[in-house]
Amino acid sequence: MSDTNATFEKDPSLEKPITIKFLVLFALPTMIGMLGMGIFGIVDGIFAARYIDAYALSAVGLVMPFVMFSLSVGFMLGMGGNALVAKEVGEGRFKHARRDMTLISLASFIASVLLTALGWVFPDVVLNILGVDADVYHLAHEYFMVLLPFMPLAAIGIVLQQFMMTEGKAGISMLATIGSGLFGVYLNYLLIYQLHMGLRGAAIATGLAYAIPALTGTLFFIFNRRGNLYFVLPKFKWFVIKQSAINGVSEMFTMMSASISGILMNNVLMDLDGPMAVAAVGIASGAFGLVANTFIGFSSGIAPIISYNYGKGDTQALRKLFSQSVAINVVVALLSTVAMFAFTDFFIGLYDIDPVIYIGGFLMTLPAYTMAVDAIRILALGGVFMALNTFASIWFTSLNDGVRSGIIAFLKGFGFDIAFIFILSSWWGVTGVFLSTAVSQVASLIVAGFLLFRYRKVYNYA
Numbered sequence: 261m262s263d264t265n266a267t268f269e270k271d272p273s274l275e276k277p278i279t280i281k282f283l284v285l286f287a288l289p290t291m292i293g294m295l296g297m298g299i300f301g302i303v304d305g306i307f308a309a310r311y312i313d314a315y316a317l318s319a320v321g322l323v324m325p326f327v328m329f330s331l332s333v334g335f336m337l338g339m340g341g342n343a344l345v346a347k348e349v350g351e352g353r354f355k356h357a358r359r360d361m362t363l364i365s366l367a368s369f370i371a372s373v374l375l376t377a378l379g380w381v382f383p384d385v386v387l388n389i390l391g392v393d394a395d396v397y398h399l400a401h402e403y404f405m406v407l408l409p410f411m412p413l414a415a416i417g418i419v420l421q422q423f424m425m426t427e428g429k430a431g432i433s434m435l436a437t438i439g440s441g442l443f444g445v446y447l448n449y450l451l452i453y454q455l456h457m458g459l460r461g462a463a464i465a466t467g468l469a470y471a472i473p474a475l476t477g478t479l480f481f482i483f484n485r486r487g488n489l490y491f492v493l494p495k496f497k498w499f500v501i502k503q504s505a506i507n508g509v510s511e512m513f514t515m516m517s518a519s520i521s522g523i524l525m526n527n528v529l530m531d532l533d534g535p536m537a538v539a540a541v542g543i544a545s546g547a548f549g550l551v552a553n554t555f556i557g558f559s560s561g562i563a564p565i566i567s568y569n570y571g572k573g574d575t576q577a578l579r580k581l582f583s584q585s586v587a588i589n590v591v592v593a594l595l596s597t598v599a600m601f602a603f604t605d606f607f608i609g610l611y612d613i614d615p616v617i618y619i620g621g622f623l624m625t626l627p628a629y630t631m632a633v634d635a636i637r638i639l640a641l642g643g644v645f646m647a648l649n650t651f652a653s654i655w656f657t658s659l660n661d662g663v664r665s666g667i668i669a670f671l672k673g674f675g676f677d678i679a680f681i682f683i684l685s686s687w688w689g690v691t692g693v694f695l696s697t698a699v700s701q702v703a704s705l706i707v708a709g710f711l712l713f714r715y716r717k718v719y720n721y722a
Contacts (some may be wrong), residue, residue: 262379262716275481276460277545278565278569278577278580278584279580279584280583280584280587280588281657283562283565283581283584283585283588284417285322285574286430286562286565286590287430287557287558287559287561287562288432288561289431289434289561289697290425290430290433290434290557290558290561291358291554291557291558291561292434292437292438292557293421293430293433293436293437293438294437294553294554294557294560294586295436295550295553295554296434296436296437296438296440296555296686297440297441297443297553297555297623298546298549298550298552298553299441299550299578300344300652301350301654302546302549302550303321303441303444303445303448303465303466304320304459304462304463304465304466304545305402305450305542305545305611306461306548306610306611307449307452307453307462308320308452308459309539309543309611309612310611310612311379311452311453312452312459313459314535314536314539315395315396315535315540316367316399316459316541316626316701317398317459317611317669318396318535318536318538318539318542319392319396319399319400319403319459319544320403320459320462320542321526321538321542321545322390322391322392322396322400322526322538322543323390323392323400323403323404323407324542324545325332325390325519325520325522325523325526326379326386326390326404326515326519327407327411327516328515328519329420329519329524330375330376330379330414330415331411331414331415331515332512332514332516332519332694333368333372333375333415333512333516334368334372334414334415334416334417334418334419335418335502335508335512335514335515336423336505336508336509336512337364337367337368337371337419337501337505337508338364338368338419338420338421338423338503338505338506339362339422339507339508339560339563339654339657340503340507340508340662341361341364341368341419341422341423341500341504341507341508341658342422342423342425342426342509342564342567342661343503343504343508343567343657343658343659344364344500344503344567345357345360345361345423345426345489345506346358346426346564346567346568346658347358347567347568347570347571347660348385349426349488349489349568349571350567350568350569350570350571350595351571354488354489356490357488357489358488358490358491358492358496358498359492359493359494360500360504361423361489361491361632362491362492362493362494362536363495363496363497363500364419364482364500364501364504365416365419365420365423365491366494367501367688368415368416368419368505368604369412369415369416369419369654370433370478371415372411372412372414372416373410373412376408376409376411376412378407378454378558378698379404379411380408380409383401383404383405383408386404387400387401387404389523390523390526391523391526391527391530391538393530393533395426395534396535399447399458399459402429402458402459402460402463403459403460403463404463404464405467406459406460406463406464406467407463407467409467410466410467410468410471411470412674412722413470413471414470414474414532415469416474416477416478417430417470417472417473417474417477417718418473418479419477420433420473420474420476420477420480420481421433421436421477422560422563423438423477423478423489424480425560425561425564426488426564426567426568427489428486428487428490429480429487430458430561432476432480433473433476433477436472436473436476436477437472437473439472440469440470440471440472440473441467441469441691443469443472443674444462444465444466444468444469446460446463447464447465447468447469448466450460450465450702451464451465452465466602471643483490495505496529500558503660503662505662506663506666507657507660507661507662507665508657508662510671513666513669513670513673513674514653514669514672514673516673520673520674520677520678521673521677521681521697522545522721523680524678524681525540525541525693525696526541526680528681528682528685528693529541529690529693531688532685532689532693533631533690536628536631537631537690539628540629540631540632540635540692541556541631541635541693543607543608543611543632543635543636544632544635544636544639544694545635545639546607546641547600547604547607547636547639547646548640548643551596551597551599551678552646552650553638554592554596554708555589555592555593555596555650555651556646556650556654556707557645557653558585558588558589558592559585559589559654559655560654562581562585563654563657563658564605564658565581566578566581566655566658566659567658567660568659569581570659570660570719574720575720575721578599578719578720578721579722581721581722582655582721582722585651585655585681586648586651589647589648589650590644590648591649592647593643593644593646593647593648594643594644596640596643597640597641597643599638600636600639600640600643601640604633604636604637605633607636607670608632608633608636608658631690634690634691634694635694638691638694638695638697638698639694639697639698639699642697642698642699642700642701642702645698645701645702645705646701646706647667648674648708648709649701649704652665652668652708652709652711652712653665653668653669653708655712655721656668656711659719661719663714664711667707667711668704668707668708671704671707672700672701672703672704672707674698676700676703676704677696677697680695680696680699680700680703681696681697684696686700
């Protein structure tokens with residue numbers, strides 16, 4: 261079963277007893293890295309709101325669903341391919357793992373380039389689908405066209421970060437992500453505040469920040485030849501790409517559905533209350549995105565451990581992984597929900613959105629502020645459900661069961677999200693749009709719980 265040139269019979273970074281301490285420490289660099297990614301993901305919006313205007317914030321919010329759609333390829337092949345490669349490492353097939361890792365990385369970059377080219381050729385079509393109207397068209401078009409060429413770098417960065425976790429180098433990935441975030445903050449300050457480049461500066465800052473994880477991962481796998489994984493001459497195998505795509509289809513569905521529901525939500529909000537409603541949901545999405553990235557960081561951080569022990573056939577380790585991971589997710593989710601309620605005003609203040617203003621001698625509450633408060637707190641209520649949904653999806657992906665993982669993500673994103681946006685917005689307007697996300701998470705958890713219970717004996721994790 262093992263390759264003749266295997267470096268180790270076992271991977272020392274993954275071959276440890278399953279304890280809560282081990283899981284938290286192993287996933288912590290990924291959690292911090294994802295949190296850093298979430299922070300620098302909202303930097304454009306913060307600088308746009310503070311140093312340009314609320315319409316610029318709205319333009320950034322309208323373009324973000326396309327960015328998420330573009331990154332879905334990276335998440336699909338990164339998570340799905342990493343599950344396959346980590347399983348091969350667990351089986352001791354290191355030569356295959358290296359070849360497959362190289363092929364998957366190359367395929368993800370090429371796929372992202374092709375998707376970027378479509379956006380470059382048909383920008384007006386894309387912006388129209390995103391819900392951009394005449395009020396923000398110029399701002400959105402400028403931001404979109406400058407940021408677009410950097411998308412392949414962002415996608416390959418995501419893929420290589422996943423492989424670095426399997427190689428036991430999540431700390432390097434974390435530092436690269438944090439470094440890119442700090443670099444993005446500095447560039448936003450320099451290009452927007454000091455050089456007055458507007459949203460063009462914001463797009464350049466974010467695009468260059470994307471390059472840091474991509475460059476770090478590329479250089480690591482080129483020059484580090486002592487570990488289990490490094491770049492080699494790839495051998496094209498359609499099965500590897502297909503299996504990686506099947507394994508990671510749920511992650512693609514998650515990103516794509518978030519993109520599509522974001523587009524739909526923005527279109528509905530534009531019809532209901534205009535750009536200020538989109539700006540408010542952009543603020544709330546930024547806050548909730550930090551929480552969501554914490555969940556994603558933990559579950560994706562322990563994914564190599566799951567795939568490795570599945571490859572080894574260690575069912576006792578899988579049982580411990582499952583029970584302890586569920587407990588950790590619940591605790592982290594509850595703490596995150598409390599934090600979102602406690603720091604609502606602080607987060608909105610980052611965008612320089614004042615709660616009140618004097619108009620004609622009367623103290624008036626600003627609509628954007630009120631909507632942002634409602635959106636943040638409603639989204640927070642769905643935190644625990646989202647944490648468990650995220651874990652369930654990544655759990656099946658790590659077991660190389662892309663079908664079950666895909667069912668959870670597909671129903672949540674393309675079924676429940678879209679249905680509840682239409683239904684609840686017709687009942688309660690803007691508040692209903694915000695509430696749709698939390699209700700969708702509850703419905704999705706029912707499906708996820710059924711699948712976890714149904715297949716517990718198939719994979720022997722409970």
